[in-house]
Amino acid sequence: AQRVTQPEKLLSVFKGAPVELKCNYSYSGSPELFWYVQYSRQRLQLLLRHISRESIKGFTADLNKGETSFHLKKPFAQEEDSAMYYCALLTGGGNKLTFGTGTQLKVEL
Amino acid sequence: ETGVTQSPTHLIKTRGQQVTLRCSSQSGHNTVSWYQQALGQGPQFIFQYYREEENGRGNFPPRFSGLQFPNYSSELNVNALELDDSALYLCASSTGQGIAGELFFGEGSRLTVL
Numbered sequence: 001a002q003r004v005t006q007p008e009k010l011l012s013v014f015k016g017a018p019v020e021l022k023c024n025y026s027y028s029g030s031p032e033l034f035w036y037v038q039y040s041r042q043r044l045q046l047l048l049r050h051i052s053r054e055s056i057k058g059f060t061a062d063l064n065k066g067e068t069s070f071h072l073k074k075p076f077a078q079e080e081d082s083a084m085y086y087c088a089l090l091t092g093g094g095n096k097l098t099f100g101t102g103t104q105l106k107v108e109l
Numbered sequence: 110e111t112g113v114t115q116s117p118t119h120l121i122k123t124r125g126q127q128v129t130l131r132c133s134s135q136s137g138h139n140t141v142s143w144y145q146q147a148l149g150q151g152p153q154f155i156f157q158y159y160r161e162e163e164n165g166r167g168n169f170p171p172r173f174s175g176l177q178f179p180n181y182s183s184e185l186n187v188n189a190l191e192l193d194d195s196a197l198y199l200c201a202s203s204t205g206q207g208i209a210g211e212l213f214f215g216e217g218s219r220l221t222v223l
Contacts, residue, residue, distance in 0.1 A: 004151075006151075009149075032209065032210055034210050034211075043112075043113075043214045043215065043216050043217075044152070044199065044214040045213075045214065046210075046211050046212070049210055049211070086151050086152070088151075090209060090210040096142070096154050096157060096165050096167070097152075097154065097210060097212065098154065099144075099151030099152045099153070100151050101149070101150055101151045102150075102151050
């Protein structure tokens with residue numbers, strides 16, 4: 001069965017420090033992975049997807065099929081990065097997403 | 110461009126009652142998905158509707174049902190409410206021509222079952 005694991009409920013870093021939000025997945029098919037973000041008092045929104053291999057707001061994520069991971073990284077954290085981050089796996093042959101439990105990122109000054 | 114809107118934003122029901130939640134999809138989107146998000150958890154897929162037909166269902170009992178209307182708006186109905194149904198219910202719309210996995214979420218309806 002498909003599963004997405006985010007081991008950290010809370011990650012606290014100082015402004016300017018590197019950030020890595022961990023995500024591991026379990027899926028028998030060819031995985032398509034996403035990071036969604038929810039800023040305070042805003043709705044859940046797509047941050048980036050692995051297939052586009054792009055950097056959004058300085059964040060990147062590389063799919064590692066050997067380690068079944070899709071960690072989200074940013075070299076220098078900014079205060080505005082503070083948010084809830086969810087890793088998600090596309091399954092079910094359509095737009096069904098399986099989400100992890102989320103990691104709250106707190107960037108401290 | 111109008112985003113996804115949901116109503117009501119909050120509601121309280123008692124065990125055994127029935128509830129209907131509503132969602133207006135983003136303009137131009139023909140697919141609506143519903144997710145349940147319990148406290149401290151990620152969203153969990155309930156079901157998806159595409160052009161008024163159910164197009165995939167998660168691990169939820171039949172007392173969770175839905176509808177999609179010709180204007181692509183949608184309803185989620187839950188019968189015989191249980192305490193564990195207390196959660197934030199998220200609606201998300203998408204388009205078949207869009208980026209796969211790119212869902213546009215509403216702000217949710219928070220249901221409390223007493």
